[in-house]
Amino acid sequence: MAALDHVPQPAVLGLAAIGAGYALFKFGSFVRLLLSLFVLPGASLSKFGDKGSWAVITGASDGIGKEYALQLARKGFNVVLVSRTESKLRSLAAEIEATHKVQTRIHAMDFAANNDADFTALSQLxxxxxxxxxxxxxxxxxxxxxxxxxxxxxxxxxxxxxxCLGTLKATRAVAPKLVARRRGLVLTMASFGGVMPTPLLATYSGSKAFLQHWSTALGAELAPAGVTVQLVQSYLVTSAMSKIRRASATIPTPKAFVKAALSKIGRSGGAQGVAYTSTPFWSHGIMHWAIGSFVGIMNGVTLKFNRDMHESIRKRALRKAEREGKKVA
Structure with missing residues (x-):
């Protein structure tokens, strides 16, 4: 306190007011987070199309994509299933038609090939x-x-x-139809790897960061046409990509994650301050809010945590490959 004896009283009061204002702002932000995640509903899917209209899902044959297809079909949307393996698409289409009594179309394509003819065929479909x-x-x-x-x-x-290119080209193929009808939804899956740089997953991390900026810009462009754009951020989900099979409070199943995503359209969740973005699953939302709220502290901590975690995963994978006689990069 002695150090403050030489500080003019108005300056002390000013600093106290700034501190109190900041604390009040953070408290309000946390309340908003809780309301967004646990209380306030998102936009109804009927805002974007009536029952019997169509949803196009890429990466639809497994995991999160498959669950989006199932849950949208359950809500009365016909679905266009787009993925690489035709046999999986046919099986899922048969399941959806038998269970939910909606129509399906399938389009088998390899996004890694970056073949313009595939996207032209999708437009025609x-x-x-x-x-x-x-x-x-x-x-x-x-x-x-x-x-x-x-x-x-x-x-x-x-x-x-x-x-990157697959998402851009699929959107170029589909979004003009949404603009023409003056309503619709473009929902793009992102990742915490794009929120915080992730050592040992550098290229993947950069690709997801690209989607954040692209999707936000697209949201501003398409809003006057009545089209809603939402980037959905997530931490880990049980899937073939994450190689995690057991769900937990922080790692939901695709079913739980997609349910949250579709019920929180238009709500920011933990992605406060990032336009056209949502972190809808409750634990992911809290983590994202903490990262954004304490960015000066969390950047260094999260970077080190990500590096250490993925170095450990890599060591285990290399040991397993060695046991099995496989060669990896």
């Missing part, structure tokens, strides 16, 4: 459909955590082709 929703779910990551300088060239190429 949906030409006569009333498309209301596009789910950009297709994604690809490194086979195991790997330093950038050791990342195989084909793996880098596939990540960029699938995560």
């Amino acid at each position: 949906i030409a006569d459909l009333d498309v209301a929703i596009l789910i950009n779910n297709v994604g690809f990551s490194h086979s195991i955590p790997v330093p950038f300088l050791q990342t195989p060239a084909d793996e880098m190429r596939d990540i960029i082709n699938i995560n």
Whole structure:
């Protein structure tokens, strides 16, 4: 306190007011977080299209993409299923038609090939459909955590082709139909890897950061046309990509995650201050809010945590490959 004896009283009061204002702002932000995650509903899917209209889902054959297809079909949307493996698409289409009594169309394509003819064929497939929703779910990551300088060239190429170019071209194929009807939803799956740089997943992390800026800009462009754009941020989910099978409070199943995502359209969750973005699953939202609120502290802590975690994962993967006689990068 002695140090403050020489500070003019108005300055002390001013600093106290700034501190109190900051604390009040953070408290209000936390209350907003809780309301967004646990109380306030998102926009109804009927805002974007009536029952019987169509949803296009990329990466639809497994995991989160499959769950988006199932839950949208359950809500009465017909679905266009887009993914690489035709047999999986046919099986899922048959399941959806039998269970939910809606129509399906399938389009088998390899996003890694970056073949313009595939996207032209997708445009032709949906030409006569009333498309209301596009789910950009297709994604690809490194086979195991790997330093950038050791990342195989084909793996880098596939990540960029699938995560970036595939998402852009699918949106170019579908979004004009949403603009023409003056309503619709473009929902794109992102990742915490794009929120915080992730050592040993550098190319994947960069591709997801790209989607954040692209999607936010697209949201501003399409809003005057009545089209809602939302980037959905997530931490880990049980899936083939994450290689995690057991769900927990911080790692939900695809079913739980997609339920949260579809029920919180238009709500920021933990992504406060980032336009056209949501972190809808409750534990992911709290983590994202903490990262954004204490960025000066969390940047260094999270960077080190990410590096240490993925170095450990890489060591285990290399030991397993050695036991099995496999060669990895």
